[in-house]
């Protein structure tokens with residue numbers, strides 16, 4: 001990934017503040033996320049045992065991850081048995097090169113692509129275009145973003161940030177249609193372009209929601225049907241998948257299909273679920289003649305080794321984003337990472353580097369809404385706490401911050417120092433306070449007061465308790 | 481290709497799993513996730529849920545009623561051309577004869593672009609799932625994957641005995657050697673990408689009729 005300069009904590013705060021003050025976008029985000037969160041809450045109780053089902057989904061993934069070498073090997077052999085090609089890529093650069101060369105070797109003209117977060121992670125389109133290849137996003141949201149030159153702001157609904165008026169202006173400028181902000185008319189206009197592209201394309205690129213070890217099947221879900229087009233029409237098909245996408249057998253897929261659709265959009269199941277097992281067979285009319293699977297590591301083996309392995313259970317449903325009060329306020333772009341929201345704050349630093357995303361683990365109030373929402377029960381709050389401590393250990397937090405906490409620790413470990421500190425603090429806080437609130441603190445404290453006020457410190461509890469006792473005693477005396 | 485060798489790719493994984501921890505058994509209590517069981521009226525559940533997602537369910541008593549229903553739907557859709565893939569499906573010959581006699585153009589399923597030009601695609605299914613209103617359509621042989629996709633309207637014929645209760649039953653019925661392509665169709669093509677407003681028919685059919693033969 002190309003982040004030449006480490007992003008320091010201050011950048012995140014500025015982006016977040018800017019996003020939260022853009023009211024139109026903040027409102028669209030909040031509405032979109034809350035809406036999907038409500039739909040999820042309504043849909044989950046359809047399962048007779050929602051919590052047990054989520055635990056089951058987590059256990060199947062735990063088992064698979066624990067035996068990932070075995071299952072991945074089985075998957076690769078099955079794909080080959082069916083006449084498909086399997087490629088392994090250590091990182092994004094390698095994966096991009098592999099896919100570029102597949103396209104070049106087959107002299108692929110137009111490439112149609114279905115939505116895939118992994119391809120965003122490795123900036124695949126960028127690489128293909130740099131090699132002179134013509135790649136077109138076909139998910140409506142991704143198509144619009146590609147036209148606009150923007151990045152997704154949500155892992156399921158990529159253009160959650162874009163008002164319909166902007167889409168209208170974009171289509172008027174790029175497609176030459178008369179301006180309209182009617183979503184139906186805009187969708188029709190895109191349909192026209194994309195249909196012709198499906199018809200003409202030589203190559204399709206898809207992601208994988210799941211990959212089945214026993215059969216070598218890749219499973220993709222789309223509501224629009226573009227995934228079906230990409231995998232049915234072009235003569236060449238490439239599936240790019242993270243190595244953690246495996247499940248052991250086809251019979252395990254329904255558990256995830258049920259949970260994924262309910263968690264993502266409140267549907268019982270996504271409109272279309274395609275199961276693709278190798279290229280087309282002898283005598284088949286439709287389907288790709290050539291089928292490639294590119295399996296990507298890009299930091300995942302590192303995550304597999306450590307205490308964050310559970311994060312690889314993620315099925316990218318987006319429920320934790322929709323549930324997160326921070327994400328709802330600041331939107332996806334403020335994270336400046338492929339994966340935003342709670343899961344993004346865990347995997348972005350892990351897949352890339354802690355230094356690049358040192359600030360993300362702190363973009364969280366530890367409210368627990370993400371854990372409550374997650375269909376595979378990833379304990380994101382705990383992982384975020386551990387990541388914060390990793391950030392400190394690796395020295396990525398500001399010096400003033402570390403010194404501050406050192407001082408705090410010292411003060412907390414001695415009664416005398418604590419009382420001294422508290423007395424000094426109380427005296428200090430009174431200076432310049434108005435109506436019991438301080439609006440500006442010096443030094444590191446200023447980070448806090450930039451966005452909110454602090455109350456002056458009240459009398460210590462033991463003093464108030466003593467006073468209260470005295471008062472009660474007096475009252476008691478009076479009554480007697 | 482600049483692909484990493486399988487050996488070095490796998491050595492990272494094996495190293496990462498050096499401490500696998502307590503072995504986690506592969507769970508087999510999949511039944512926990514069951515929503516619909518065989519004691520329910522499957523046709524009723526399926527038909528209701530087909531309607532709930534915006535598709536249209538039609539119950540026909542027997543094959544000839546189904547053929548009449550299909551022809552009626554084709555007329556209501558004002559379809560002038562149709563694609564009927566060459567595959568086993570209920571009453572295929574009768575449907576084709578009916579379409580011919582009504583002057584509906586039958587596009588040859590052998591023609592690569594037929595599905596892009598037809599006004600309606602008429603297909604059978606391999607299996608249907610009551611819980612999720614899903615229809616499994618298997619691509620293979622002369623079946624055109626696009627006949628249920630590139631058309632503006634899709635009419636699917638489902639025999640009542642093809643309906644299984646739950647998605648779990650569909651999963652269990654899967655064999656260890658699946659076809660090259662299978663799709664579960666569980667609604668019409670739709671999007672809500674622009675401000676969350678639902679628009680049907682974004683790429684695939686905006687209208688899906690399901691004729692259930694009892």
Ligand code: SF4
Nearest residue numbers: 314315317318320374
């Ligand atoms: S972490 Fe859980 S809730 Fe978030 S996207 Fe992944 S599966 Fe969904």
